[in-house]
Amino acid sequence: MIKLLALLLALAPQILPAPAQMQEKEGSFIVTEKSRGKMEFRLDPKCGLPEEGYTLEVTRTRVKAVASTEAGLFYARQTLAQLEQNGEIPCVKIKDYPRFRWRGFMVDASRHFLSVEKIKQYIDILSRYKINRMHWHLTDDQGWRIEIKKYPRLTEVGARRVEFDGTVTEGYYTQDQIREVVAYAAERHVTVVPEIEMPGHSMATIRAYPELSCEKQPVGNFYTWGSPDIVLCPGSEFTFQFLEDVVAEVSALFPSEFFHIGGDECKKIRWQTCPACQARIKAEGLVADDEFTAEEKLQSYAVNRMEKILQKYGKRLVGWDEILEGGLSPNATVMSWRGEQGGIQAAREGHDVIMTPGSGGLYLNHYQGDPKAEPECYAHHSVLRVPYDYNPVPAELTEEEARHILGVQGNLWSEYIYSDWMRDYLTFPKMFAVAETAWTPLEKKDFTDFCARLDAACARLDAEGVAYHMPLPEQPGGSCSQIAFQDQAVLEFTTSRPMTMVYTLDGSEPSAQSARYEGPITVTESGLLRIASLTSYGKRSLVRDIVLEKMQPIPALHPENPEGISCRSTVGAFRIPYDISQDAVWTPVQIGSLREIPKIYPPDYNMQNPQFFAAEAEGYFKVSSTDTWYFSTLYDELWIDGRLVVDNRAEVKKNYRHDGTLVLEEGIHHFRLVFLSNVTGGWMTARNKGEVLTRKAGSQEWNSLRTL
Ligand code: ACM
Ligand code: ZN
Numbered sequence: 001m002i003k004l005l006a007l008l009l010a011l012a013p014q015i016l017p018a019p020a021q022m023q024e025k026e027g028s029f030i031v032t033e034k035s036r037g038k039m040e041f042r043l044d045p046k047c048g049l050p051e052e053g054y055t056l057e058v059t060r061t062r063v064k065a066v067a068s069t070e071a072g073l074f075y076a077r078q079t080l081a082q083l084e085q086n087g088e089i090p091c092v093k094i095k096d097y098p099r100f101r102w103r104g105f106m107v108d109a110s111r112h113f114l115s116v117e118k119i120k121q122y123i124d125i126l127s128r129y130k131i132n133r134m135h136w137h138l139t140d141d142q143g144w145r146i147e148i149k150k151y152p153r154l155t156e157v158g159a160r161r162v163e164f165d166g167t168v169t170e171g172y173y174t175q176d177q178i179r180e181v182v183a184y185a186a187e188r189h190v191t192v193v194p195e196i197e198m199p200g201h202s203m204a205t206i207r208a209y210p211e212l213s214c215e216k217q218p219v220g221n222f223y224t225w226g227s228p229d230i231v232l233c234p235g236s237e238f239t240f241q242f243l244e245d246v247v248a249e250v251s252a253l254f255p256s257e258f259f260h261i262g263g264d265e266c267k268k269i270r271w272q273t274c275p276a277c278q279a280r281i282k283a284e285g286l287v288a289d290d291e292f293t294a295e296e297k298l299q300s301y302a303v304n305r306m307e308k309i310l311q312k313y314g315k316r317l318v319g320w321d322e323i324l325e326g327g328l329s330p331n332a333t334v335m336s337w338r339g340e341q342g343g344i345q346a347a348r349e350g351h352d353v354i355m356t357p358g359s360g361g362l363y364l365n366h367y368q369g370d371p372k373a374e375p376e377c378y379a380h381h382s383v384l385r386v387p388y389d390y391n392p393v394p395a396e397l398t399e400e401e402a403r404h405i406l407g408v409q410g411n412l413w414s415e416y417i418y419s420d421w422m423r424d425y426l427t428f429p430k431m432f433a434v435a436e437t438a439w440t441p442l443e444k445k446d447f448t449d450f451c452a453r454l455d456a457a458c459a460r461l462d463a464e465g466v467a468y469h470m471p472l473p474e475q476p477g478g479s480c481s482q483i484a485f486q487d488q489a490v491l492e493f494t495t496s497r498p499m500t501m502v503y504t505l506d507g508s509e510p511s512a513q514s515a516r517y518e519g520p521i522t523v524t525e526s527g528l529l530r531i532a533s534l535t536s537y538g539k540r541s542l543v544r545d546i547v548l549e550k551m552q553p554i555p556a557l558h559p560e561n562p563e564g565i566s567c568r569s570t571v572g573a574f575r576i577p578y579d580i581s582q583d584a585v586w587t588p589v590q591i592g593s594l595r596e597i598p599k600i601y602p603p604d605y606n607m608q609n610p611q612f613f614a615a616e617a618e619g620y621f622k623v624s625s626t627d628t629w630y631f632s633t634l635y636d637e638l639w640i641d642g643r644l645v646v647d648n649r650a651e652v653k654k655n656y657r658h659d660g661t662l663v664l665e666e667g668i669h670h671f672r673l674v675f676l677s678n679v680t681g682g683w684m685t686a687r688n689k690g691e692v693l694t695r696k697a698g699s700q701e702w703n704s705l706r707t708l
Pocket of ligand 1: 265
């Protein structure tokens, strides 16, 4: 009986994205060498189907697909491939077509370069799920990644990045490689859209050609992420000459009608004092008003000029939603990333829009689970369901305005992607949710059903050696991998979507044969809890190892003089606390709060003259009851009563991930912390808030540690 059920399930159509209309029929078509002759794929421009749409009929005796375009037939084949299992195709009648014409995926090749092979693999996989655009983010502060013949330094200098620890990362695509990728994508009905960033996010460009900036001064290594205020100078004619030359070469490589010019997060500080920029503002009559500053209007002027340049090369301008600031160019298309507001405004003004808000789960670099359980990535927390439930057509728009929503796109920003494994882990399965949001009619979407269909898609990734995210066991209130307790601890776990969880307490790797998590686990002894989740087809997630530590409460202290924080610092660039030499010269620093520590020396966000340093601080705090206390911080080390409780050494200190616990007796306790002002994994620790957070076991509310 169970076997029969499994067989039936296996034969139920597992099409992803779900088709617009599908009728399941009795029986199946058996695929043999001979029966392949009974499969017909017919191109009929007059069949009346929407562009990219197709019909597919499978009976016991034949398979027939009809479409008005080659793309439609390609999608019919993708659907058929998903239906076929072990030479058998269930009988169905399908009429299918996309909800949106822009079904996009953005890769960021600048922050961390990815190979041509990897890009092709994404195109291969995603086109199977009817994604039809790859937006290629080719330039940013960290690297210029496309060969431009007229400006060789863009890749000679701009494609080489020296990181804070001295690591050199390099890479760019030759024009031949670009053509190769574009052709590969075209065969799979994917249009590749280039992005050349301007006027902000241009440190790599300026490193290669300093005369493109306002100061025209050479710039040094830019170790970090963020938005430096060294940007292109729109006051200078050379800037536009340069950009036109680049557009000329890039346009010739990409048949796409759209050309992305970036336009996001451009700091306008330098423009305020640049004589050329101010002269341009004056000459063009760019007067500040209630809505926009003169400098915002200068950005709008630059975007307008880019639009005219692009028109010369037969291209349509698309940019991030900041291009609305200062007034939108006449024919610009807007990518709405800072929520939907930019997209709504643009659509109301009659502009085309692509929705890609981070808040809608379209930022693939956001955590797919509890940041405290997941491998380090960018920030935030948006589970698979968020992009799945996202509706790219905001309710505020009229039907007429809504026609301007061309579609939706998932963006894979790569600041925190240190490996292809991580790239895959963040891309999948979220891009499958984006694919269904982009293709399937709203009323046909069903998350539970999607999750059931996901298994087949993920199993296929397994066969291809491509990693993907699986929900991990997470602890309410924030996951923690070290649990101290006095008598017993009760450990509760959940997953971001329904999954089986398995665990061991004997140190062995959890497997399908291990104990199943049925409810909170009570532990009374020290040990190691190893817990993971399992898919229906038996694949195991990453394993979470949780150290269980039975202990007596650490006695309260009775210091004579518990008040004040004692702090000292020493100048230097240190990677880990052990890098500080024994004879380092320390200077006492007067501080009133822990929050002052990361900014003892003012941070240089442009990284042109940064003052790196180490600081140590110690003092006392009080706990209100004898209990297990949790501690969370981004400092390199946090010691409580002489015990290392939080250890972030050599970590990317961006997200609070390594919480620690201790059983503390009610009363006063001692803390000591170490802070290194540096850049680890591209993150500048001087940006951190400098707080230590604490909570009592059982409470989910974190409070700032109040020092005495
Ligand atoms: C962006 O995420 N800065 C477009
Ligand atoms: Zn300027």
